[in-house]
Amino acid sequence: MQTSLPASLLQTRAGLEADEILRSCVHCGFCNATCPTYQLTGNELDGPRGRIYLIKQVLEGHAPTEKTRLHLDRCLTCRACETTCPSGVDYHHLLDTGRERVARDLQRPLLQRGLRFLLRQLLSRSRRFTPLVRTGQALRPLLPAALKARIPARQRLPHIEPRPHARRMLLLDGCVQPALAPQINHATIRLLDSLGIQTIVPASSGCCGGLSHHLDAGDEARMFMRRNIDAWWPAIEDGAEAIVITASGCAPMVREYGRLLADDSACAGKAARVSELARDISEIVAGEASGSDLPGTAGGARVAFHSPCTLQHGQGITGVVEALLQQAGYTLVPVADAHLCCGSAGTYSILQADLATQLRDNKLAALQAGRPDIIATANIGCHAHLAGAAGVPVVHWIELLARLTGQQAK
Amino acid sequence: MADKPIIAVLLERLPERCVLHDAEDLRPYECDGLSAYRSMPLAVVIPENVEQARLALQLCAQHAVPVVARGAGTGLSGGALPLADGISLSMARFNRILDIDVANRVARVQPGVTNLSISTAAEPHGLYYAPDPSSQIACSIGGNVAENAGGVHCLKYGLTTHNIQALEILTMDGEHMTIGSAALDAPGFDLLALLTGSEGLLGVITEVTVKLLPRPETAQVVLAAFASVDAAGAAVTAVIASGIIPAGLELLDRPAIHAVEQFIDAGYPADATAILLCELDGSSVDVGVQIEHVNRVFRDAGATELKVSQNEAERQRFWAGRKSAFPAMGRLSPDYYCMDGTIPRKHLARVLNRIETLSDEYGLPICNVFHAGDGNLHPLILYDANRPGELERAEELGGLILETCVAVGGTITGEHGVGMEKINQMCVQFNTAELEQFHRVKDAFDPAGLLNPGKAIPTLHRCAEFGAMHVHEGQLPHPELERF
Ligand SMILES: Cc1cc2nc3c(=O)[nH]c(=O)nc-3n(C[C@H](O)[C@H](O)[C@H](O)COP(=O)(O)OP(=O)(O)OC[C@H]3O[C@@H](n4cnc5c(N)ncnc54)[C@H](O)[C@@H]3O)c2cc1C
Numbered sequence: 037m038q039t040s041l042p043a044s045l046l047q048t049r050a051g052l053e054a055d056e057i058l059r060s061c062v063h064c065g066f067c068n069a070t071c072p073t074y075q076l077t078g079n080e081l082d083g084p085r086g087r088i089y090l091i092k093q094v095l096e097g098h099a100p101t102e103k104t105r106l107h108l109d110r111c112l113t114c115r116a117c118e119t120t121c122p123s124g125v126d127y128h129h130l131l132d133t134g135r136e137r138v139a140r141d142l143q144r145p146l147l148q149r150g151l152r153f154l155l156r157q158l159l160s161r162s163r164r165f166t167p168l169v170r171t172g173q174a175l176r177p178l179l180p181a182a183l184k185a186r187i188p189a190r191q192r193l194p195h196i197e198p199r200p201h202a203r204r205m206l207l208l209d210g211c212v213q214p215a216l217a218p219q220i221n222h223a224t225i226r227l228l229d230s231l232g233i234q235t236i237v238p239a240s241s242g243c244c245g246g247l248s249h250h251l252d253a254g255d256e257a258r259m260f261m262r263r264n265i266d267a268w269w270p271a272i273e274d275g276a277e278a279i280v281i282t283a284s285g286c287a288p289m290v291r292e293y294g295r296l297l298a299d300d301s302a303c304a305g306k307a308a309r310v311s312e313l314a315r316d317i318s319e320i321v322a323g324e325a326s327g328s329d330l331p332g333t334a335g336g337a338r339v340a341f342h343s344p345c346t347l348q349h350g351q352g353i354t355g356v357v358e359a360l361l362q363q364a365g366y367t368l369v370p371v372a373d374a375h376l377c378c379g380s381a382g383t384y385s386i387l388q389a390d391l392a393t394q395l396r397d398n399k400l401a402a403l404q405a406g407r408p409d410i411i412a413t414a415n416i417g418c419h420a421h422l423a424g425a426a427g428v429p430v431v432h433w434i435e436l437l438a439r440l441t442g443q444q445a446k
Numbered sequence: 447m448a449d450k451p452i453i454a455v456l457l458e459r460l461p462e463r464c465v466l467h468d469a470e471d472l473r474p475y476e477c478d479g480l481s482a483y484r485s486m487p488l489a490v491v492i493p494e495n496v497e498q499a500r501l502a503l504q505l506c507a508q509h510a511v512p513v514v515a516r517g518a519g520t521g522l523s524g525g526a527l528p529l530a531d532g533i534s535l536s537m538a539r540f541n542r543i544l545d546i547d548v549a550n551r552v553a554r555v556q557p558g559v560t561n562l563s564i565s566t567a568a569e570p571h572g573l574y575y576a577p578d579p580s581s582q583i584a585c586s587i588g589g590n591v592a593e594n595a596g597g598v599h600c601l602k603y604g605l606t607t608h609n610i611q612a613l614e615i616l617t618m619d620g621e622h623m624t625i626g627s628a629a630l631d632a633p634g635f636d637l638l639a640l641l642t643g644s645e646g647l648l649g650v651i652t653e654v655t656v657k658l659l660p661r662p663e664t665a666q667v668v669l670a671a672f673a674s675v676d677a678a679g680a681a682v683t684a685v686i687a688s689g690i691i692p693a694g695l696e697l698l699d700r701p702a703i704h705a706v707e708q709f710i711d712a713g714y715p716a717d718a719t720a721i722l723l724c725e726l727d728g729s730s731v732d733v734g735v736q737i738e739h740v741n742r743v744f745r746d747a748g749a750t751e752l753k754v755s756q757n758e759a760e761r762q763r764f765w766a767g768r769k770s771a772f773p774a775m776g777r778l779s780p781d782y783y784c785m786d787g788t789i790p791r792k793h794l795a796r797v798l799n800r801i802e803t804l805s806d807e808y809g810l811p812i813c814n815v816f817h818a819g820d821g822n823l824h825p826l827i828l829y830d831a832n833r834p835g836e837l838e839r840a841e842e843l844g845g846l847i848l849e850t851c852v853a854v855g856g857t858i859t860g861e862h863g864v865g866m867e868k869i870n871q872m873c874v875q876f877n878t879a880e881l882e883q884f885h886r887v888k889d890a891f892d893p894a895g896l897l898n899p900g901k902a903i904p905t906l907h908r909c910a911e912f913g914a915m916h917v918h919e920g921q922l923p924h925p926e927l928e929r930f
């Protein structure tokens with residue numbers, strides 16, 4: 037596509053990259069077909085092809101207004117468009133640059149800024165978020181149904197001390213997951229232990245930075261990244277094989293550390309190494325578990341798997357979890373429109389509640405059409421979002437596997 | 447821009463979310479799949495139901511404002527290119543499948559439904575909608591009807607016109623008409639055929655009844671590699687001459703193969719100069735016999751490698767590569783200009799050679815990906831729109847290719863339509879009397895000339911100017927359009 041970015045912009049790394057991405061779009065419109073928001077509104081501006089155009093406009097020097105911002109805000113960053121695009125348009129990096137530009141040129145109204153600030157302060161710091169969730173859980177019996185649906189019942193888990201193994205891997209603890217669903221990492225530690233791998237969770241690690249990154253707070257995001265790098269580095273030097281991530285939403289972010297910190301001479305090298313070591317838990321389990329580790333003992337329980345966008349589009353991992361579940365003896369029910377986002381998308385379900393609810397309802401209808409006993413997913417955001425309205429239990433798929441290895445041990 | 451009377455009226459009568467009128471909102475609508483041609487509309491209206499569409503049309507008719515219907519905006523001839531003094535009427539919200547009638551093998555669908563989703567919805571019933579443009583993932587059935595779209599499988603199953611049964615349309619005055627019927631034939635003129643391919647000039651389609659076909663028992667693809675495009679072209683002629691009508695017969699040359707393989711692992715041999723994909727379908731016995739036959743013909747024609755799809759997944763992969771080939775070209779070059787000429791099949795090798803010569807002369811690479819079985823060429827001229835003058839050279843080269851097609855007895859468009867892009871070549875293809883006749887048809891449906899005016903059929907005045915332009919070479923074909 038033809039572009040005319042100002043020369044000043046083309047002298048920057050981000051500008052040059054954006055120009056290249058814009059030029060690689062041939063305007064075929066294939067991506068609109070798989071874009072969740074375009075399907076809902078039918079407005080070109082709510083599809084990737086139109087958003088690319090909006091960003092082009094801004095980068096070419098047209099001052100953006102709330103309109104451009106609204107349509108960029110409505111993007112879920114689900115990256116279904118990238119999976120679809122035959123031309124290989126690197127949409128999300130262009131979106132990052134576009135959003136940064138708009139944030140710079142156009143201040144948000146006070147209320148929006150306040151809400152975004154609050155979300156960042158609260159959600160990305162488990163020190164603050166966990167006590168809040170605990171209070172909510174204690175008051176749960178008294179809460180109105182709408183709020184109750186958003187707060188999962190508290191899981192009391194036995195403390196486990198990972199057994200020492202020669203093979204070690206770091207495990208990302210994350211921000212909201214320890215409060216909402218501690219059972220996920222609990223299951224992961226047990227499962228990896230049964231595969232002869234010891235997990236390490238340094239106390240000072242935490243949020244991957246994704247939340248801040250997607251709420252126009254780049255500096256804060258980099259702060260979180262550096263903190264994790266520092267927390268992980270000793271274990272990496274000590275031979276930890278990988279950084280295991282159980283929330284598929286965080287994995288693409290950690291894979292980006294190297295890129296996002298490339299200009300930070302103090303830790304660019306470490307950041308790149310960290311990104312190299314980042315693995316989604318499905319990659320580890322698929323790589324390690326042989327047939328005997330996954331006894332087909334699930335007895336055919338019917339599972340509807342919702343592959344989060346961050347798994348299938350963000351990391352390009354498709355069919356891996358599905359194969360593991362089948363191997364373990366679960367029956368997968370077919371799910372229509374499996375490429376579509378459930379509407380959770382980080383803080384999207386709060387900031388764009390209307391679209392998010394429509395997407396969630398559509399997703400649940402598709403997941404439940406095959407009458408599953410359980411819905412399994414791979415990201416805490418989708419997990420919480422779907423659980424709020426699902427008619428059957430929602431779990432992380434790793435819990436389903438850990439259950440079986442537990443049975444076997446008994 | 448809300449100061450324009452039509453915008454104020456539209457905003458007053460339609461929900462605000464249905465009317466876009468700020469330059470910021472309109473810019474992304476300035477083109478369709480042919481992004482070299484751009485023009486900003488006065489407003490975009492996105493109706494949510496037939497009533498709103500009718501109202502928008504009536505208001506525009508009252509204010510004498512032209513209307514350009516828009517489906518998915520994947521068109522490659524500027525058919526949905528907005529008019530600076532008109533509104534664009536986007537049918538994207540009409541995206542529901544209304545009914546699948548399994549007994550009668552038809553489906554009633556809204557015009558904004560994508561081509562592919564019809565087949566997806568029909569699949570559980572063992573049925574599908576046969577025409578499959580490569581853009582089928584995104585293009586709308588309304589746009590398919592308006593362009594009489596073809597596809598990979600049209601060689602055996604026909605174009606859109608052979609696969610629809612009825613249309614609901616709105617005229618420019620907002621009058622509702624049903625064209626065609628549930629019966630296979632109806633008395634009177636075949637208006638359905640007339641509406642098909644009318645490029646939004648006669649009416650706005652609000653519903654389509656499509657025919658569905660039973661899925662063939664077996665379908666397999668033979669992939670044949672050749673050492674030259676010529677040899678592949680000759681093999682196409684040989685297959686058809688041998689009495690077989692494959693379900694699809696497509697050609698891709700080396701650059702196209704390379705671009706596609708960067709996107710998906712389609713399984714194309716990397717060292718081939720050209721490949722043919724030949725699909726055979728029917729009962730498994732027939733398909734087995736035909737595959738043997740086709741393999742023999744290809745081998746005699748000099749195929750360097752032959753592969754037969756071994757399962758449905760592999761067959762789908764072969765086609766997925768073909769269907770993503772145009773946009774995959776974006777990996778080789780920032781822009782491409784897709785031509786759409788047809789030629790009698792026997793001239794395939796000759797025309798391909800001529801195209802290669804022209805490509806060398808103009809210094810612009812050309813890739814070939816096309817419906818070889820139909821003789822429907824799609825030379826893709828690769829250029830860089832950021833280099834001054836390159837688009838103009840690409841257009842000039844494209845014009846020469848189309849003239850070559852006409853010279854050997856072919857046409858200037860196989861399936862992408864005339865739109866804005868080939869309007870001048872229409873003057874080459876048709877004489878004055880023929881063009882006048884076309885205008886009379888348009889007048890019968892749209893006497894005020896407000897539906898997509900200036901597209902598809904050139905005014906005689908325009909042809910006179912084009913004739914003059916041909917004498918003074920080097921001038922731009924569309925001086926009225928914005929160019930950068
Ligand atoms: C990568 C790529 C591959 C392609 N491959 C093929 C192919 O194999 N075969 C093929 O035939 N085409 C192909 N095309 C061209 C294009 O997809 C078709 O012409 C398609 O039919 C256009 O549909 P659309 O919904 O995008 O229509 P648009 O581009 O939006 O509009 C096309 C025309 O239809 C009119 N129109 C749209 N909707 C309506 C309506 N509801 N009522 C009245 N008029 C309407 C418009 O006014 C315009 O004139 C391809 C395009 C791309 C980008």
Ligand code: SF4
Pocket residue numbers: 060061062063064065066067068084085088117120121122123124125773776
């Ligand atoms: S699919 Fe890719 S090339 Fe086509 S419009 Fe979308 S981003 Fe652009």
Ligand code: SF4
Pocket residue numbers: 070071072073074082083084087110111112113114115116117118127
């Ligand atoms: S990231 Fe998702 S929501 Fe955003 S444009 Fe792409 S497909 Fe649409």
